[in-house]
Amino acid sequence: MKPFRLQFKVRDYECDMQGIVNNGVYFNYLEHARHEFLLDQGVNFAELTAAGIHLVVVKAELDYKASLTSGDEFYIEVLPERPSKVRFAFRQTIVRLSDNKPVLTALITGTSLNASGRPYIHSDVDKVFPQT
Amino acid sequence: MKPFRLQFKVRDYECDMQGIVNNGVYFNYLEHARHEFLLDQGVNFAELTAAGIHLVVVKAELDYKASLTSGDEFYIEVLPERPSKVRFAFRQTIVRLSDNKPVLTALITGTSLNASGRPYIHSDVDKVFPQT
Amino acid sequence: MKPFRLQFKVRDYECDMQGIVNNGVYFNYLEHARHEFLLDQGVNFAELTAAGIHLVVVKAELDYKASLTSGDEFYIEVLPERPSKVRFAFRQTIVRLSDNKPVLTALITGTSLNASGRPYIHSDVDKVFPQT
């Protein structure tokens, strides 16, 4: 499978007083890339939410390797992993376009809950994260 | 002159508990469109900032006509105006792509200050906003 | 009636590359002050939303008079107005604590819609904005 990639450009309001993208903003970038990846796989986050199925993050691990700044273009690569039956994960890498430098690597682990707050993996989600 | 247009797609983290894009986020969209418009005209906001020239907003008027929601694609049109010698303005319209509906119209008025906080319109900025 | 006031402190992630609070962040401040004002008047925004009643902004007018920066403390004053039967408004002023300087004045006009998207002013909201 060819890895899913989504391209972005830094917006100036995302930069902080250090003149670089604020640490917290990367989490927004990563979330948007995950949702677009899921959409590409036939899973619509907003529709699931409206149906009472909540995909939630249980663990986030981010390694910051370089900074993005005003004007930078970059892509985020998303690879699915399946750590357990009720957990799914996204291995994500942010790569700066100008020099192909990895700026951040992340492993985001999530689960899926139904309206009662119990683990519930919808079959469409299950298919995206094959168990090994 | 053909109006400047920049295309966007709503990101899910920009939606609030009403399931629609939060009011404040439109200001971020508008700012990004203004900075890209300026860049297209040869004015780099980040470089001006680093040189001690601060473009600041003095007045913002926004009319909300409809809502954007998850997955919506839209463009922002930017038209420059020049209300006075030391003020420049951006007439901006957000248009939803699916039905060409104007979602928001805005008039953002700004000025430019030097490091001492005095009005100072750099010649590159001056050219973008011709006086009538 | 004593005007409603809510105190804040600037958070560093709210500052942009100019080293001052980003223009768009003031919308967030103003929204939070409005919701706390409504709560103080017995109107819970989140509960209304869950009940399918959507308070929405139709017009925002902001005058920026000075900048807030890292560490600044300030309060927001909120005064209700009633421009028409189906519209209510909030006159808001942001005042810096260190020198009592007004940093921003705003007039935010909203309406209330039911699940079908039709104007519907709940009696609890109606009471907060007396018609003259």
Next chain:
Amino acid sequence: MKPFRLQFKVRDYECDMQGIVNNGVYFNYLEHARHEFLLDQGVNFAELTAAGIHLVVVKAELDYKASLTSGDEFYIEVLPERPSKVRFAFRQTIVRLSDNKPVLTALITGTSLNASGRPYIHSDVDKVFPQT
């Protein structure tokens, strides 16, 4: 040493379409708590930045244990750690006030760079993170 604690209240614009605080917002909360902790210890992030000393995050590990929602009040506890000579860390816990439930635990590791991008731990920062 008594652990540093900072109290917050959820703001509605921080909630997403799931009606809970968006995952990325916790990064903002944590950063604000770190900067206030540093300030309490005599280290001013904004002044360091202005002096060309950049405190940067190199690793963020977050465990999400529960969700915060509209109206929730919580505090963040911050404990300093010193993993190595050129790295310092913050062990942070977000605790909901209503039931004392830990909502999130985090370990944020950072370093300090000078204007040339080389590791440089200012003596004021060094004192906050004692080496064992």
